[in-house]
Amino acid sequence: MDKLSITGGARLAGDVAVSGAKNAALPILCASLLTADTITLHNVPALNDIGTALRLLDRMGVRAEQGRDHTISLNAAQVSSLEAPYEMVKTMRASILVLGPLLTRFGEARVSLPGGCAIGQRPVDQHIKGLAAMGADIKIEHGFVVAKAARLKGASIRTDMVTVTGTENLLMAAVLAKGQTILENAAREPEISDLAELLIKMGARIQGHGTDRIVIDGVDALHGASHRVVADRIEAGTFLCAVGAAGGDIMLRQAAPDTMGALLDKLQEAGMTIECGPDWIRGTMRDRPRAVGIRTHEYPGFPTDMQAQLMALNCIASGTAVMVENIFENRFMHVQELGRMGAQIDIDGHTAVVTGVPALSGATVMATDLRASASLVIAGLAAKGHTTVERIYHLDRGYEHMEQKLRAIGADIQRVSDKEAA
Ligand SMILES: CC(=O)N[C@H]1[C@@H](OP(=O)(O)OP(=O)(O)OC[C@H]2O[C@@H](n3ccc(=O)[nH]c3=O)[C@H](O)[C@@H]2O)O[C@H](CO)[C@@H](O)[C@@H]1O
Numbered sequence: 001m002d003k004l005s006i007t008g009g010a011r012l013a014g015d016v017a018v019s020g021a022k023n024a025a026l027p028i029l030c031a032s033l034l035t036a037d038t039i040t041l042h043n044v045p046a047l048n049d050i051g052t053a054l055r056l057l058d059r060m061g062v063r064a065e066q067g068r069d070h071t072i073s074l075n076a077a078q079v080s081s082l083e084a085p086y087e088m089v090k091t092m093r094a095s096i097l098v099l100g101p102l103l104t105r106f107g108e109a110r111v112s113l114p115g116g117c118a119i120g121q122r123p124v125d126q127h128i129k130g131l132a133a134m135g136a137d138i139k140i141e142h143g144f145v146v147a148k149a150a151r152l153k154g155a156s157i158r159t160d161m162v163t164v165t166g167t168e169n170l171l172m173a174a175v176l177a178k179g180q181t182i183l184e185n186a187a188r189e190p191e192i193s194d195l196a197e198l199l200i201k202m203g204a205r206i207q208g209h210g211t212d213r214i215v216i217d218g219v220d221a222l223h224g225a226s227h228r229v230v231a232d233r234i235e236a237g238t239f240l241c242a243v244g245a246a247g248g249d250i251m252l253r254q255a256a257p258d259t260m261g262a263l264l265d266k267l268q269e270a271g272m273t274i275e276c277g278p279d280w281i282r283g284t285m286r287d288r289p290r291a292v293g294i295r296t297h298e299y300p301g302f303p304t305d306m307q308a309q310l311m312a313l314n315c316i317a318s319g320t321a322v323m324v325e326n327i328f329e330n331r332f333m334h335v336q337e338l339g340r341m342g343a344q345i346d347i348d349g350h351t352a353v354v355t356g357v358p359a360l361s362g363a364t365v366m367a368t369d370l371r372a373s374a375s376l377v378i379a380g381l382a383a384k385g386h387t388t389v390e391r392i393y394h395l396d397r398g399y400e401h402m403e404q405k406l407r408a409i410g411a412d413i414q415r416v417s418d419k420e421a422a
C-alpha cells in the first residue's frame, strides 16, 4: 500500500488548478443510464472512485470513451445488466446512485446494499422509502435492494432527514416517472444543482434545485447532452486549509468560490486573507491561525467533508476551538492520529474541543477515511520534522494527484510505493 512521506515546515505558495467535484461527477456518471443517447462530460476528475464508477457502468453495458483533458463520453444504448454487485458497492458507497436511474428507465434494478463505513452507519432507507412512494415494489433480499416498477409514478416525498445521495437518487428516478414528483426537505448541495443542470440539458423538467423543494415533471424519454462538472469545493477547501496551517499564498484556479461561503468565512475568521473572482480564490496566511469553532451542517452550512481538514488547522492555532459534527456519528477518526502528532483534542460525543499547540511534531500516522487522510496530510505539512501517512488509498479515492499539486506549491511530500518501501 502506498504511503506519503512529508517533511513539514515549508511555506506553500503558487497556483493550483482545482479538479472537477467527485461528488458531482459520481451521480452525473450514473445519470448516463437514463438515456440511450451519448452524454459527454468535461472536467471529470481522475480519481479511483471515478474508475470504480466507470467499471460498474461498464459491467452494465455502458460504453465509455475517455478523451483528452478529463473528457468522457458515455453511451447506455446497450445496457445488459441491471445489477450493482457487492464487490463494487463495498469499495464505493456512491454505487447506490445507479438504483434510481436503472429502475426508472428499465423497470427493475438489483443493487447491493452498502454497508456501514468508517464515518458512520449510513443507511439508505430514505432512498428506499422514496422509491416505494413512487410505486416501486422494493425489498431487501440477500443483501441487495431489489426493486421493480412497470413505470414509476410521481409522488410527494419528504425525507426524514436531508440526504445528498438520497435526493440525487430520487431526482434521477423522478425525471422519467409518470406525472409530478415533489421532493421536500431536499438537499441543497451544489453537486445536486450540477446534476439537475445536466438532467435539464437532457430534456428533464426540474424546478427548485438548490432549494429544499424540488419539483420534477416526468418526461417519457431523455436525450444526449454535454456538461462540465462543477469544481470540487472540498478539494479547494483542503488546499486552503493546508495553506492556513502551513502558511503561504495560494491561487486556486477553476474554482467555484460561490459554493464555499461557509468555509471561506471561517478561514477569514482564522486570519486568512481571501480574495475571490468568479472562478478563482486567493488565500494568504502570514501569521499563526486563530482557532475557529464550527458546527457541521447541510449546505449552505459548514460541510462535514471539511471538518477534519479545518481541525488540522485548529491543532496549531492560537486559542481553543469547539467543533461539532452533526452529520455522521463517527467522523472523528483522525483525532487519535492527530494526537500522535502532539495535538490536544478532547472528544465528548459529537463535540471535539481542540486546544491549539505552538507546533505539531511529525509522526507515522494511519489514514482511516478520505477526509481524515487529508487532515493528516495538512498536519504533516505544518508539523516539525517528518510524517508518514499510511493507507493513502482513501486519499486516492477523492483527490487527484494531491501530492503533485502540493509539491508544485513548495511542499516537501513524496509518494512511497509498496515496492520502494520493501
Ligand atoms: C458521494 C457523495 O456525494 N457523498 C457525500 C454525501 O454522502 P451521503 O449522500 O451518503 O450522505 P447523506 O446526505 O445521505 O447522509 C446524511 C445523514 O443522513 C443519514 N441517512 C442518509 C440517507 C438515508 O437513507 N438514511 C439516513 O439515515 C446518514 O447516515 C447521515 O447521517 O453527503 C455527505 C454529507 O454531506 C458527504 O459527507 C459525502 O461526501
Ligand SMILES: C=C(OP(=O)(O)O)C(=O)O
Pocket (backbone or CB within 6 Å): 023, 093, 094, 305, 370, 371, 398
Ligand atoms: C464521505 C465522502 O465520500 P463518500 O460519500 O463517497 O464516502 C467524502 O467525499 O468525504
